[in-house]
Amino acid sequence: MDVHPPKPDSSGSPVFHARGLSKTYRMGEIDVHALRDVDLDIFEGEFVVLLGPSGSGKSTLLNILGGLDSPTSGEARWRDHNLVGATDAELTRYRREHVGFVFQFYNLIPSLTVLENVALVNEIAEKPLDPLEAITLVGLEERIDHFPSQLSGGEQQRVAVARAIVKSPDVLMCDEPTGALDCETGKVVLAAIARANERLRTTTIIITHNAAIAGMADRVLRLGGGRIVGEERNTHRLSAEEVRW
Ligand SMILES: Nc1ncnc2c1ncn2[C@@H]1O[C@H](COP(=O)(O)OP(=O)(O)OP(=O)(O)O)[C@@H](O)[C@H]1O
Numbered sequence: 001m002d003v004h005p006p007k008p009d010s011s012g013s014p015v016f017h018a019r020g021l022s023k024t025y026r027m028g029e030i031d032v033h034a035l036r037d038v039d040l041d042i043f044e045g046e047f048v049v050l051l052g053p054s055g056s057g058k059s060t061l062l063n064i065l066g067g068l069d070s071p072t073s074g075e076a077r078w079r080d081h082n083l084v085g086a087t088d089a090e091l092t093r094y095r096r097e098h099v100g101f102v103f104q105f106y107n108l109i110p111s112l113t114v115l116e117n118v119a120l121v122n123e124i125a126e127k128p129l130d131p132l133e134a135i136t137l138v139g140l141e142e143r144i145d146h147f148p149s150q151l152s153g154g155e156q157q158r159v160a161v162a163r164a165i166v167k168s169p170d171v172l173m174c175d176e177p178t179g180a181l182d183c184e185t186g187k188v189v190l191a192a193i194a195r196a197n198e199r200l201r202t203t204t205i206i207i208t209h210n211a212a213i214a215g216m217a218d219r220v221l222r223l224g225g226g227r228i229v230g231e232e233r234n235t236h237r238l239s240a241e242e243v244r245w
Pocket residue numbers: 025026027032033034052053054055056057058059060061209
């Protein structure tokens with residue numbers, strides 16, 4: 001299974017294309033500008049880290065790209081799917097067919113085993129992996145019959161990663177996947193995410209407060225005040241084991 005895919009080609013067409021993306025929340029008399037005029041292209045197979053302080057708009061951006069939220073104005077597309085102005089049913093279909101999500105908290109079903117938690121998603125996917133393959137990819141093949149309560153936080157998060165990748169999504173979106181974990185445990189989770197990116201060629205977007213994780217990315221987008229305020233490209237990607245925080 002050790003396949004090394006070609007580097008993402010940023011000279012080709014982007015899979016995500018956003019222009020002038022803005023999101024404003026009206027809070028009583030006050031407008032909160034969560035995103036301001038964001039332009040963005042993300043390429044197939046790319047590993048992108050969104051970095052920025054609390055409130056800078058990271059989750060808002062990820063939620064729009066993941067079809068969980070809509071912008072107030074601007075354009076956003078994933079391939080030929082228009083993410084702006086799509087109906088709820090169209091966004092649900094986009095998410096179901098193309099996107100895997102990992103959040104800070106694992107949201108596993110407590111009464112189901114590891115295998116059952118992962119296989120459940122498998123049933124509604126179009127081109128699923130074998131659940132055992134997804135579980136092996138996150139290194140939990142010895143624990144398939146365990147229940148979430150019998151696993152550590154890091155192991156539960158690895159099950160959440162397996163659940164997100166079992167449908168072989170085109171895009172994996174992770175919002176603070178290591179936010180509740182210590183460094184060593186977080187690194188095992190990040191290694192699982194990086195493996196999915198490398199072996200399945202899943203376009204991967206990770207939100208983090210943690211600048212150390214930026215070294216794992218092909219590209220780092222820094223957000224501040226709802227804008228992209230910086231962009232860096234790594235010529236060499238660090239492995240999860242090399243990351244320190
Ligand atoms: N549903 C909402 N209603 C009102 N304001 C919101 C809502 N969601 C987000 N905001 C505001 O939009 C801004 C951006 O929020 P967002 O969650 O995208 O930031 P973030 O960078 O992901 O922050 P964090 O790292 O703390 O999760 C913040 O000022 C936030 O308070």
